[in-house]
Amino acid sequence: MAKTLLIIEDNEQNFYMMRFLLEKKGFKVLGAENGRLGVQMALEHIPDAILLDIQLPEMDGYAVAAELKKHHELDHVPIIAVTSYAMVGDREQILAAGANGYIEKPINPDTFVDEITQFLGQ
Amino acid sequence: MITALLCCLLYPAFAGQKVRVGIYHNTPKVGLDEQGEPCGIFVDVIKYVARAENWDLEFVTGTWKEGLDRLEAGEIELMPDVAYTFDRAQHFSFHEIPTLSSWFQVYAHPGSGIKTLLDLEGKKVVVLESSVQQKSFEALAQSFHIKIDLIGVPDYQTVFQKVKDREAAAAVTNQFFGNMHARQYGLEDTAIIFSPSALHFATAKGRNLNLLEKIDKHLKLLKQDHQSEYYQSLKRWTSEKVSFQIPQEIKIIALVLLGFLFMSILGSLMLKHQVNLRTAELQQSHAELEHRVLERTAELAAAMERAEAADRIKSAFLASMSHELRTPLNSIIGFTGILLQGLAGPLNDEQNKQLGMVQKSARHLLSLINDVLDISKIEAGQLELAPNSFALRPSLEKILMLLTPMAKDKGLELRSQIADDVGQVTTDQRRFEQIIINLLNNAVKFTEKGFVSLACRIENGRCLIEVADSGIGMEESALQTIFEPFRQIDSGLARKHEGTGLGLSICRKLLEMMGGSIDVKSRPGQGSTFYVSFPVNKEAEHGKNTADN
Numbered sequence: 001m002a003k004t005l006l007i008i009e010d011n012e013q014n015f016y017m018m019r020f021l022l023e024k025k026g027f028k029v030l031g032a033e034n035g036r037l038g039v040q041m042a043l044e045h046i047p048d049a050i051l052l053d054i055q056l057p058e059m060d061g062y063a064v065a066a067e068l069k070k071h072h073e074l075d076h077v078p079i080i081a082v083t084s085y086a087m088v089g090d091r092e093q094i095l096a097a098g099a100n101g102y103i104e105k106p107i108n109p110d111t112f113v114d115e116i117t118q119f120l121g122q
Numbered sequence: 123m124i125t126a127l128l129c130c131l132l133y134p135a136f137a138g139q140k141v142r143v144g145i146y147h148n149t150p151k152v153g154l155d156e157q158g159e160p161c162g163i164f165v166d167v168i169k170y171v172a173r174a175e176n177w178d179l180e181f182v183t184g185t186w187k188e189g190l191d192r193l194e195a196g197e198i199e200l201m202p203d204v205a206y207t208f209d210r211a212q213h214f215s216f217h218e219i220p221t222l223s224s225w226f227q228v229y230a231h232p233g234s235g236i237k238t239l240l241d242l243e244g245k246k247v248v249v250l251e252s253s254v255q256q257k258s259f260e261a262l263a264q265s266f267h268i269k270i271d272l273i274g275v276p277d278y279q280t281v282f283q284k285v286k287d288r289e290a291a292a293a294v295t296n297q298f299f300g301n302m303h304a305r306q307y308g309l310e311d312t313a314i315i316f317s318p319s320a321l322h323f324a325t326a327k328g329r330n331l332n333l334l335e336k337i338d339k340h341l342k343l344l345k346q347d348h349q350s351e352y353y354q355s356l357k358r359w360t361s362e363k364v365s366f367q368i369p370q371e372i373k374i375i376a377l378v379l380l381g382f383l384f385m386s387i388l389g390s391l392m393l394k395h396q397v398n399l400r401t402a403e404l405q406q407s408h409a410e411l412e413h414r415v416l417e418r419t420a421e422l423a424a425a426m427e428r429a430e431a432a433d434r435i436k437s438a439f440l441a442s443m444s445h446e447l448r449t450p451l452n453s454i455i456g457f458t459g460i461l462l463q464g465l466a467g468p469l470n471d472e473q474n475k476q477l478g479m480v481q482k483s484a485r486h487l488l489s490l491i492n493d494v495l496d497i498s499k500i501e502a503g504q505l506e507l508a509p510n511s512f513a514l515r516p517s518l519e520k521i522l523m524l525l526t527p528m529a530k531d532k533g534l535e536l537r538s539q540i541a542d543d544v545g546q547v548t549t550d551q552r553r554f555e556q557i558i559i560n561l562l563n564n565a566v567k568f569t570e571k572g573f574v575s576l577a578c579r580i581e582n583g584r585c586l587i588e589v590a591d592s593g594i595g596m597e598e599s600a601l602q603t604i605f606e607p608f609r610q611i612d613s614g615l616a617r618k619h620e621g622t623g624l625g626l627s628i629c630r631k632l633l634e635m636m637g638g639s640i641d642v643k644s645r646p647g648q649g650s651t652f653y654v655s656f657p658v659n660k661e662a663e664h665g666k667n668t669a670d671n
């Protein structure tokens with residue numbers, strides 16, 4: 001059965017690229033363009049993993065990660081932060097806020113899906 | 123519950139019984155001092171009793187008559203200085219032990235020759251108008267069959283003033299007032315004394331008898347002890363200031379001494395004046411200096427604040443700029459990659475070739491942006507290292523893997539020599555890899571045939587890395603400046619070889635931040651070798667240096 005991924009990302013091109021690559025490999029992809037909507041959709045759909053941008057309108061990635069961690073129905077859902085190399089200290093902070101791992105921006109189309117698959121584990 | 127009840131019962135005792143006391147002017151017995159505060163012997167006594175009995179005193183000032191009226195009306199509880207008479211006993215209650223015993227006395231100019239009542243025959247004598255003493259003095263004169271011209275005035279001060287002004291020969295007052303004030307008017311007491319009386323505190327008839335009882339209790343004790351506050355009060359209020367005649371010669375000596383004293387005080391005052399002038403001048407210049415220092419400090423603080431604010435803005439600008447520039451570029455590179463992989467459908471050869479050019483240009487633009495942002499951050503002091511511990515060998519092998527396709531394209535041999543003891547290092551891995559990639563990239567770029575090599579070993583707690591090539595090499599003069607920013611552009615190399623010329627200066631700055639260094643050996647046509655050295659563990663290295671010193 002196809003795994004469902006929720007991508008919380010406000011940049012349209014980035015979202016399109018990630019969705020394109022993931023759908024090519026048979027994933028079902030949901031999208032949220034801001035943090036608040038992202039939390040709402042995560043609780044509604046309980047996806048298999050959540051890809052979370054840090055710089056988001058309304059609620060940033062840190063707040064979203066912290067909020068998602070409060071809901072036990074999402075305990076088994078890995079949160080993968082998509083962080084920009086530009087921001088020193090971002091990674092430590094987002095892991096502290098509750099993310100299970102991170103993927104670096106810019107995403108590499110050659111390796112992106114493999115990296116996601118690793119987080120999904122078995 | 124019981125405690126609460128007890129508290130309620132005891133509360134009034136703690137708060138103190140309120141006792142209102144009448145005050146009128148008849149010092150030293152009772153009156154108001156210069157500050158308008160009640161004073162006098164009666165006040166001292168009642169204050170003593172109040173302290174002992176925890177009474178809350180309130181003084182009500184008025185005339186003698188007002189005081190007695192208020193006492194009867196219940197507006198005050200106690201009136202002081204009341205002589206016991208049969209009449210008064212109808213309206214007031216008295217305690218038993220007299221607070222003071224007093225009498226009336228005649229005062230006259232010294233040397234007036236008035237010694238007995240008989241000496242007053244036919245003379246003018248001033249008394250307080252309609253007072254007890256007026257009546258009793260008249261009675262006294264009558265009983266001796268002498269005629270005295272009695273003049274009544276409204277208060278004791280006027281009584282004395284009249285005699286002082288020689289309008290009368292003698293004055294009658296109570297002995298307390300007389301002893302206290304006679305000297306001021308140049309008068310002295312005579313031996314004529316009459317109408318002794320006992321003075322008490324009085325309450326309204328039959329009321330507040332407990333107050334009288336307490337006053338008696340304390341007066342009894344006070345009068346037994348000759349050091350008691352009662353006697354101290356008497357002494358304070360009634361003691362005469364003793365004066366004596368000073369012999370003439372002593373006066374002269376004293377005057378001479380006084381003269382000397384005056385001269386020396388004058389001299390020291392003049393000296394002091396001059397010192398004061400100089401001190402004031404010094405203080406003024408000191409104040410001016412201080413003012414200027416403060417002003418300058420404030421200016422500097424403001425400038426500092428502006429500079430820091432500008433710095434923060436610059437820092438924030440750099441951070442957001444790097445993000446804003448890279449995001450669209452990453453999207454261009456990403457989609458180009460997707461298209462080139464054929465994920466979005468097959469491409470023909472020409473499309474493939476052109477998209478490849480788009481990808482190459484986009485990657486170059488990204489590296490330029492990264493370099494410019496790096497050097498701006500370094501120059502602004504905004505670049506921070508994030509040291510972590512990592513295994514050096516896999517890191518270097520990853521870099522070699524990355525460079526392999528480029529070297530292969532140019533037909534170059536990519537050699538590596540990593541010593542066996544190369545293990546963990548603690549430094550900023552990303553920045554370390556950036557430095558080595560940059561050096562290897564340059565080596566491949568400037569080498570047309572032959573080899574590019576990477577060597578790594580550990581020596582004395584430092585990691586030593588050599589990047590060598592068999593490329594075009596450099597002139598001695600160029601070696602001086604290659605680590606300065608923008609050098610490639612100056613030398614015209616930029617035309618032939620893509621790049622900002624920032625790479626090496628970034629490498630040097632980063633290595634300096636890591637506690638390391640970079641050096642180069644090169645000769646034209648004989649290739650170049652770059653030597654990189656940095657501590658395996660920056661903290662440990664630092665500690666070692668300190669210990670050696």
